[in-house]
Amino acid sequence: MRAVWAFARMTVRSLLRRRTVWGILIVVLLGLIAIGHVPSFNVQTEGRFVLEFGLFGLEIGALLMALGLAVNLYPRDRESGTILPLVAVPISRGQYLMGRFLGSALVQIVALLVGCVGLMVILILNDLSIPSTLLPGTLLLLVEGLFLLAVVFFFSFWTSPPLNVPLTLALFVLAQMSVREFVGLFPQAPSLMRLLRLLLPHMDVFHVKDPIAHGESVPLLYFLLACLYGLAYTSFMLSVALAVFRERDL
Amino acid sequence: MRLPLATVLCVAILSLAASGCGKRIDYDVGEVAPPEHLSGPDEHPHHQHDQHGAESAEQMTGARGHVHTPGVRNHGTMWFFNQPWAARFIWSKILRDSAILVGLAILLLLLSRHVHSRRWS
Known part of the structure; x- marks a missing residue:
């Protein structure tokens, strides 16, 4: 575990040196500022608009940040040849993946929290x-x-x-669809489409911006359940990624 | 080794699809919701407006428009209450899927480790 943390810290340092990460964060913050400056025309529900679009902006920011952080990590390591000495002696392939993932996750978490604080400031202003x-x-x-x-x-x-980018974007869009909408993409094979939808994640589980914007209370149990679902899917995707990585010749 | 595994996976997916296993085990609120969730307390009784006027739950605000009581399920807010956070009956499915995913992750981890160690030994 110590090796994973050391490698994660190295990953954080290398990611913070990249302009992509800072660029995405600045774009997200500028987007939030723009949302805060849309004229309200004395509409009483302006707060809902700012909250809904702000949370939507944070979600898109999370997607862009995930792409900006991780899309080049492994290909760059492979091209530069740094992965060979790494997985030869000091760390295993699993530790490499976990170190890279944890480092990227830390940057992702901090960036999203900065976005959340930015949204709070805009609401206050x-x-x-x-x-x-x-x-x-x-x-x-x-x-x-x-x-x-x-x-x-x-x-x-x-x-x-x-x-990688269009595949991730496609998964993001398809995972937002309800079962009916997904089956409607290819109605000739509803059973197959249903099964494929069952295998895809349900992103709507993470969507609580509507109740937040409309002042509806969301039970704490639901937050815990949705977090558990997201973390379970994350661990599943990481285990699939590791299985693929272990099969690859470097 | 890879081709048979991929073939087995494809056959498994197709046979599962042919058996229609995806029906009612997914999160489509419209499909799995109990009748009381879909109908709700609001039946949009236009005829009652005519009888009771402004005393009903809805208030007429013009020739055709009307305002519902906030936070109540009605024909206009069905999309709002058909989201997972408001549909308690699918929470068990979310929990079920989480448990399956964790189980699959552990299984895949052990399997890939086994294959990897055999490959390099």
């Missing part, structure tokens, strides 16, 4: 109240971000970065 469920809602977005990160790692072990 617009004289709007901060709902008590905003932090648990952001926690679900964090878990969703970790899952997306695991997906990007999985794709990065058997595809090139230019293919």
Whole structure:
């Protein structure tokens, strides 16, 4: 475990040196500022608009950040040849994956928390109240971000970065669909489509921006359940990624 | 070694699909919801408006528009209450899937370790 943490710290340092990460964070914060500056025209529900779009912006930010962080990690290690001495002696392939994932996850978590604080500042500057469920809602977005990160790692072990991005985006879009919408994509084979949908994650489990924006209370049990679901899917994706990685010739 | 495994997976998926196993075990709220969740307390009784006017749960705000009581399930808020956080009856399915995913992750981890060690030994 000590080797994993040491490698994770190295990953954090190398990621923070990249301009991509800072660029995505700045874009997300600029997006939040833009949402806060949309004229309200004295509409009473302006707070809902800012919250809904702000949380949506954070979700898209989590997706972009996952792509920006992980899409190039393994391909770059492979191209530069640094992976060979790493997995030859000091760490195993599992430790390599966990170190890279934990390092990226730490950066992802901090970036999302910065985004959440940015949204709170914008709400305060617009004289709007901060709902008590905003932090648990952001926690679900964090878990969703970790899952997306695991997906990007999985794709990065058997595809090139230019293919990884559209595949992750496609999975993100398909995972937002309900069963009926997904079956409607190819209604000629409903059983097959149902089964495929069953295998895909349900991103709507992480979506609580509507109740947060409308002031509806969400039970604490649901937050815990959704976190458990997200972490379970993340661990599953990581184990699939590791199985693929272990089969690869470097 | 890879081809048979991929073939077995494809056959398994196709046979599961042919058996229609995806029906009612997924999260589609419209499919798995009990009738009381889908109907809800609000039946949108237009005819009652005519009888009771402003005293009903809805208030007329114009020739055609009307306002519902906030936080109540009705024809306009069905999408809102059909989300997982509001549909308690699918929470057990979320828990079930989480347990299956963790089990699969552990199984896959052990299997890939076994194959990997055999490959390099």
